[in-house]
Amino acid sequence: MGYLEVEGVAKSFGPAKVLSDVSLALEEGEFVSLLGPSGCGKTTLLRIVAGFEEPDRGTVRLAGTEITAEPPAKRQMGMVFQAYSLFPNMTAEENIRFGLKVRRVDANEQAERAQELLELVGLMQHRGKYPHQLSGGQQQRVALARALAIRPLALLLDEPLSALDAKVRVQLREEIRRIQQETKVTTIFVTHDQEEALSISDRVVVMHQGQLSQVGTPAAIYGEPDNIFVARFVGAVAELPAEVVDGTEGIVELFGRKVRAARAQGMAAGTRIYFLLRPETVRVGPEGANGGLDGTIAGRTFFGALTSLRIELADGHGSVTTAMPSDQAGELTPGARVSVSWADDAPRILRRE
Amino acid sequence: MRKRRRSETGPKIGLVLIGLYFLVPLVSTGAFSFWEGGNRYGLRAYVALVHEQQLWQSLGLSLRLAIETILVGLVILVPAVFWMNLRVQRLRALFDFVSVLPFVVPPIALVAGLTALYRGPSWFVGTANYLVVPYVILALPYTYRALEVGMRALDLRTLTEAAQSVGAGWLSIMFRVIVPNLSTALIGAALLTIAIVMGEFTFANILLFNTFAVYINYVGQTAATEAAALTLLSFLITWLAMLGVLLTGRGQVQIGGAR
Ligand SMILES: Nc1ncnc2c1ncn2[C@@H]1O[C@H](COP(=O)(O)OP(=O)(O)O)[C@@H](O)[C@H]1O
Ligand SMILES: [Mg+2]
Numbered sequence: 292m293g294y295l296e297v298e299g300v301a302k303s304f305g306p307a308k309v310l311s312d313v314s315l316a317l318e319e320g321e322f323v324s325l326l327g328p329s330g331c332g333k334t335t336l337l338r339i340v341a342g343f344e345e346p347d348r349g350t351v352r353l354a355g356t357e358i359t360a361e362p363p364a365k366r367q368m369g370m371v372f373q374a375y376s377l378f379p380n381m382t383a384e385e386n387i388r389f390g391l392k393v394r395r396v397d398a399n400e401q402a403e404r405a406q407e408l409l410e411l412v413g414l415m416q417h418r419g420k421y422p423h424q425l426s427g428g429q430q431q432r433v434a435l436a437r438a439l440a441i442r443p444l445a446l447l448l449d450e451p452l453s454a455l456d457a458k459v460r461v462q463l464r465e466e467i468r469r470i471q472q473e474t475k476v477t478t479i480f481v482t483h484d485q486e487e488a489l490s491i492s493d494r495v496v497v498m499h500q501g502q503l504s505q506v507g508t509p510a511a512i513y514g515e516p517d518n519i520f521v522a523r524f525v526g527a528v529a530e531l532p533a534e535v536v537d538g539t540e541g542i543v544e545l546f547g548r549k550v551r552a553a554r555a556q557g558m559a560a561g562t563r564i565y566f567l568l569r570p571e572t573v574r575v576g577p578e579g580a581n582g583g584l585d586g587t588i589a590g591r592t593f594f595g596a597l598t599s600l601r602i603e604l605a606d607g608h609g610s611v612t613t614a615m616p617s618d619q620a621g622e623l624t625p626g627a628r629v630s631v632s633w634a635d636d637a638p639r640i641l642r643r644e
Numbered sequence: 645m646r647k648r649r650r651s652e653t654g655p656k657i658g659l660v661l662i663g664l665y666f667l668v669p670l671v672s673t674g675a676f677s678f679w680e681g682g683n684r685y686g687l688r689a690y691v692a693l694v695h696e697q698q699l700w701q702s703l704g705l706s707l708r709l710a711i712e713t714i715l716v717g718l719v720i721l722v723p724a725v726f727w728m729n730l731r732v733q734r735l736r737a738l739f740d741f742v743s744v745l746p747f748v749v750p751p752i753a754l755v756a757g758l759t760a761l762y763r764g765p766s767w768f769v770g771t772a773n774y775l776v777v778p779y780v781i782l783a784l785p786y787t788y789r790a791l792e793v794g795m796r797a798l799d800l801r802t803l804t805e806a807a808q809s810v811g812a813g814w815l816s817i818m819f820r821v822i823v824p825n826l827s828t829a830l831i832g833a834a835l836l837t838i839a840i841v842m843g844e845f846t847f848a849n850i851l852l853f854n855t856f857a858v859y860i861n862y863v864g865q866t867a868a869t870e871a872a873a874l875t876l877l878s879f880l881i882t883w884l885a886m887l888g889v890l891l892t893g894r895g896q897v898q899i900g901g902a903r
Contacts, residue, residue: 343805363808370809376802380824389820390810434806441810 294319295340295445295477300349302335309335310501313349317445320475322468324488327498328524333481334373334449336498340479341447342366353444369438369476373450375430377422383433384409384418390441408436411470428459435467439474446471446478452487464491485525489513497521513569519641522567529573529611532643533566535559543640546584546608553636563643570599572637573613575623576630583630586611591625593617602631670879677872689869698859699874705772706856710841713779714834717787720780722830725791726822729800743788746781751846754778759851772853779841786836794829798822831892835885842881 293316302310309332317323325333338344340351342363350359358366369390377386384405391401409415412432422430431451438446448467452460468491471478482488488495489509497504497512497520505517516522519530533545533552541556542549545566552566578585589610590601598620603610611631623629678685693699728735746754758778768774800822807817823830848855854862860878864871 341805341809343808363805364811364813367811368809370806372802372806374799374802376799376806378803378806378821378825379798380821389807389812393807393810393812393816393820437806437810447809 293317294321294354295479296350296352297336297340298350298352300336300339300346300351302332302339302344302346308501310339310346313501313503315496315503315506317477317479319477322471322478322480322491322493324480324482324492324495325498326482326485326488326495326525327504329483331498332501333483333498337447337449337479337481340445341368341370367441367443368445368447369441369443370447371431371434371438371449371451373453375422375427375434375454377425377430377433377437379422382419382421383414383425383429383436386422386433387436387440389437394441404440405436408440411439411473412436412466426459427455428463431455431463432466435470439470439476443476446476448478448480450481450483452482453484460487467491489525495525497524499524514639516567516639516641519565519643522565522639522641527570527612527614528639529568529570529609531566531568531609531611533564535562535564538562541635546604546606551635552638552640554638554640558640558642565641565643567639567641568611568633568637569639570612570614572633573602573611574632575600575602575613575615576632578628578630580630580632583632584608584611585628585630588623588625588627588629591620591623602629604631670876673872673875677869677876679869689867689873692867693870693873693877696870698854702854702856702859705854706842707838709772709775709779709855710838712773712776713783713841714837716776717780717783717837718830718833721784721787721791722823722826723818725788725795726800726818729792729795730804739788739792743785746784751778751782752850754781755847755850758847772848772855775847775851775853775855778847779837779844782844783833783837783840786840787833790829790833790836791826794826795822798825828892832889835888835892839882839885842878842885 295317297313297315300310300313301308313332313336315323325336327333335344339346342358342361342365346359350357352358353366353368377383378389381389387405387408388401391404396404405418406415409418412435414429414432414436417425417429422433425433434451435448451467452463455463464487467480480488480492489512492509494507495509495512496506499520505512505521507515512521513526516525522528522530531545533543533550535555535558536542536544536549538556538558538560541551541553543552543555543564543566544550550566555564558564576583584604586602586604588600589603592599592601594614594617596617597614598617599612599614600620600623601610601612613631675685677689678687680686680688725739728739755778758774803821803825804817807821812820843857844855845857845861848858849861856878860871860874863874
């Protein structure tokens, strides 16, 4: 039994079904990300947990108590929003104290708590500034501090970083993780950015069209996708159509040749599958190398430390991307003919309808 | 170059003409207010006015009505416009329509309607307080517009939800979050209301209350130079109110609209 539980939740807006039968349980102190493309229902699910939307069906429980019908102000959950949400008429410190003030917490205690939080988010010297005098990143820190000031039973973050520029985004997400680990507050973090979700979560929930597509650790979501949507959405992947030939030995037929694939073991012969290759498992060798698929380099993108290559396979068999340290990519320029190979246990196998 | 200069003189002449159109009557009124008969000029009209008990009474009454009108109008409209923006945005068109009705319905029709409804407790119906009803209606277009603009500039939903999530109830949200961020809009609405109420004649005259505008009219029929002095005074009040609207509006721009 979890600490924060969503069970069988469904929600429609008019004819549009936004969530169907969503169930999810968080352990106390856990950091869980909701990851999915825009419009898949992440915000709606978070708002149901926060109490801003009422589910059509299903329940929300917090620490063993059902709170489905509780108004948001009674739930004691801190929330950080995508849009800047600080009260413009209050300084950073007054914003942080607001939740305590409306709870009629003693003034000395308010001041102490605000001090603690200003230190936690590193904004001590900006305590007296108004929101319009703070940068976007600083505003979101204040918003985080305001949410934490009430010692929330759960912390809900709805794409808090999406309005910030890349560098601040990375800094702040690491800080959010640090603060979460220090305060041990149970957290749901909504994002459409897979890197964000993978890098700071205990578990990631991938959502797709109002349903949970897969729930697991970041490594499991990336390494062992349950379905083709997750494989495509999280990280880059080459999908090659194939068919199982021998399930006991783990042999599949790929473009007319028999290839070993450890993960095809146990599947019935004749099963149509996707043969999935992550970029970092793809090895590039000279054309015609033993056992490889031949192809031509069609694109090359420099990312600094890494260089990514797109290799168009021969005979129109699709393309594969690979990422390698830039200093090893010297001769591999567009137009070069190469072969592509991988370790037997590298390909992920998913059933293809 | 020359062509352009010539095209600029046209509007300038227009502006000067319009300026004269407004200024000449004012200056003449001003000059007239200092006339003491023959070719003597002085402050006699003003001195006489200052000693006139009725002036102060009517001015006081109009100011009191203005304040009551502001309070009643805001108490009704702030929550209504807030609710519309937060929850029922589809009613915006209806709100917009209702808010301009006072422009469409002639005041005289309103008076007739109100007199037909001349009922209620005597502290209300028997006194000038009754005027607050039509005045709130008269001020509605301005108050509504000011509030609507002010609230649209805020992300009401996010602010409200942020406040709720840390435990604030509706009263806290209203008085600690929404109203303080609307101060410019509220001051604007209040000053416009003052300007309207100070100058309103039709209702007060027909319903037989001695407000400032009614008093000006009465003086105009009995003492011409004093009426001119009064007219200037009432202009001054209106202008101060308008200046206030302009200044507070400008203040908002300077702080980036954040407060
Ligand atoms: N209040 C609402 N009324 C109508 N449709 C809504 C409302 N809120 C969200 N939706 C719709 O529900 C879907 C999911 O929205 P949302 O939960 O915000 O997705 P996400 O946060 O994953 O981008 C979208 O198609 C959106 O248009
Ligand atoms: Mg969203």
